[in-house]
Amino acid sequence: MAMEEKPLHIYEDLKGKVAFVTGAAGRIGLATSLALARSGVTVGMVDIKEEPLVEACQKVEAIGGRAIPLTADVTDAARMTACAQTLVETFESIDIVFANAGNNCKWRYIEDFEPGEWENTIRLNLMGAYHTISPAIPIMKEHGGGSVAVTSSINGTTYFGNKGASAYCAAKAGLVAMVKSLAVELAEHRIRVNSVCPGSIQSQQNWNRYMDDVREGKRERRKPHNPIPLTADSQPGTPEDVASLVCFLASNASKHMTGATITLDGAQSIS
Ligand SMILES: NC(=O)c1ccc[n+]([C@@H]2O[C@H](COP(=O)([O-])OP(=O)(O)OC[C@H]3O[C@@H](n4cnc5c(N)ncnc54)[C@H](O)[C@@H]3O)[C@@H](O)[C@H]2O)c1
Numbered sequence: 001m002a003m004e005e006k007p008l009h010i011y012e013d014l015k016g017k018v019a020f021v022t023g024a025a026g027r028i029g030l031a032t033s034l035a036l037a038r039s040g041v042t043v044g045m046v047d048i049k050e051e052p053l054v055e056a057c058q059k060v061e062a063i064g065g066r067a068i069p070l071t072a073d074v075t076d077a078a079r080m081t082a083c084a085q086t087l088v089e090t091f092e093s094i095d096i097v098f099a100n101a102g103n104n105c106k107w108r109y110i111e112d113f114e115p116g117e118w119e120n121t122i123r124l125n126l127m128g129a130y131h132t133i134s135p136a137i138p139i140m141k142e143h144g145g146g147s148v149a150v151t152s153s154i155n156g157t158t159y160f161g162n163k164g165a166s167a168y169c170a171a172k173a174g175l176v177a178m179v180k181s182l183a184v185e186l187a188e189h190r191i192r193v194n195s196v197c198p199g200s201i202q203s204q205q206n207w208n209r210y211m212d213d214v215r216e217g218k219r220e221r222r223k224p225h226n227p228i229p230l231t232a233d234s235q236p237g238t239p240e241d242v243a244s245l246v247c248f249l250a251s252n253a254s255k256h257m258t259g260a261t262i263t264l265d266g267a268q269s270i271s
Pocket residue numbers: 022023024025026027028029046047048049072073074075100101102103104124128151152153154197198199200201202
């Protein structure tokens with residue numbers, strides 16, 4: 001069974017819930033939207049890229065799911081508030097938030113950053129999550145609880161071997177601290193907040209293509225920064241691996257978990 005075809009688990013208690021997912025046109029965001037939809041969750045899918053976002057929504061609908069495209073830049077607080085409002089007006093709730101949009105931005109030695117570049121990394125990866133979570137919280141409070149998952153990274157917790165990544169590491173570490181603080185702040189409202197920290201993630205399809213090229217001598221086998229002890233050939237984790245963790249965190253199966261920092265890296269960061 002290909003990982004992309006089916007989720008590892010269907011969570012019956014997720015049926016009828018509504019999720020607010022950012023970076024939803026990307027690898028992890030789309031895989032998670034699909035996995036949530038398979039458990040019966042309606043997904044408000046946010047991304048800055050309009051066309052890929054519409055295509056991503058169509059993929060969710062193609063498996064029988066319900067999704068709405070919400071084109072937005074997560075660094076724009078007013079627009080993110082408007083998106084949360086649209087979602088709640090259309091589907092009457094927000095029960096799950098996956099603050100996932102982000103990317104490496106510029107990796108440079110500290111003295112080489114152009115003005116604004118360091119801040120832009122923080123604005124996207126850290127403040128973007130704040131703009132995603134904050135408009136959803138009053139709705140979750142009103143509805144008696146919910147689950148928030150945030151995509152941090154091993155680059156914010158256990159692995160600091162990439163030179164030039166100071167802004168990205170600071171943003172991803174900041175997310176972990178924000179999550180812990182919010183877990184305490186929101187516990188009385190039965191809103192759980194957890195961090196997901198992936199190591200290298202790559203789609204199975206891209207990995208297969210890459211390994212075929214290596215076998216046919218079309219390209220050289222890259223030596224991974226850090227080996228991944230759990231997988232053959234140091235194969236990275238897949239977006240579906242992250243999606244399956246986010247579904248678990250959204251479900252009642254994790255009902256006593258909050259403020260957790262969960263590493264998902266096949267032991268990459270500790271080997
Ligand atoms: N892929 C990995 O190896 C890996 C490892 C650790 C952590 N992460 C984190 O996982 C998250 C998702 O990464 P991915 O691998 O799916 O990457 P991806 O590039 O496939 O997806 C990211 C998505 O975010 C969107 N996005 C970027 N800037 C945005 C903005 N300002 N507003 C709204 N949307 C925006 C992009 O358009 C894209 O669709 C990121 O936060 C990333 O830092 C990824």
